[in-house]
Amino acid sequence: MNYLIVDDEPIAHRILEGYCAELPFLKKVGNAYNALEASAIITKHKVDLIFLDLNMPKIMGFELLKTLPSPPKVIVTTAYKEYALEGYELDIIDYLLKPFSLPRFLKAINKITTEKEEKKVEMSTVDTKKNERFFLKGDKMYHQILMKDILFVEAFGNYCKVYLTEKMILTHEKISTLETSLIKEKFLRVHKSFIVAIHRIETIQGNQIYIHDHKIPIGQTYRSKINTLIARKK
Structure with a gap:
């Protein structure tokens, strides 16, 4: 995570740099002592x-923030508590009142990492729902197919x-074309001519997979995938 310190007090930079040094995933891209320097760094760097x-x-912190078309995450570091409400209206991550301790700093950083994980879960849910069904052409019409029914x-x-x-x-x-429409975590190619729904497998015996009354052959080159599946389920 690339960070920028924007503060007109050199000692504030040293304190923040010391705190950030405790977290290896934080990488400093610059120090700005006024809004103009900050804008120049943001333009040149991620x-x-x-x-x-x-x-x-000249330009206050929130005034700078309002000029940015796509502002990064922001943690406010200030001695003035009266601007807190305005800060949250601008969707800042946290509002740290100087002087703040390392544990309070870490709590602010944790809000960013927690938010990122929540977004990952949300996107994963959206992607899964998006792929739960698709349309398949057959018999001169389009059939809506539910993944769970295959x-x-x-x-x-x-x-x-x-x-x-x-x-x-x-x-x-x-x-091969149809395979790209299937959720890879839920389906397995077991033969050059067969793809099976993993949750539908009833038994595996020798080189055969049994699903209801159907026997599906396991290709020699796909045997390792079956072995991996079995080992994972143990």
Whole structure:
């Protein structure tokens, strides 16, 4: 995480640099002693986080923040508590009143890392929901397919047979093309002509996978994937 210190007091820079040195993932990209210096650094470098003082000459801290089209994360470091409400309206991460301790500094940094993890979970959820279903052309119409209903896919020349819990759809799709529409964590290519839904596998015996009344062969070159799957489930 690239950080920039914006403060007109040199001692404030030294204190923040000392605190940041305790966290290896923080990398300083510059020191600015006024808003103009800060703008120049932000223009030239990728800045993920600004430690921003408010009471600076000519242009105040929040005035600088309002001029930035896509501002980085901001942790305010100031001796003036009366600006706190305005800061949160500008979506700052935290508001540190000088002098602040290392534990209080770490608490502010933790808010950033927690927010990032929450966003990762949100994006993962969105991606999963987005891919839970897709449309497949077969019998001159488009069928909406739910991932959870797929048993397995079988290559059939230039076509594919998609076996579902209630029916089978013959589609003019190659198996390699169809494979890209499936969630890779939930499906496994076990043969050049077969993809199976992992959660639908009932038993594995020798070079055969059993799903309901179907027997799916395991290709020699795909055997290692099955072994890895078995080992992971133990």
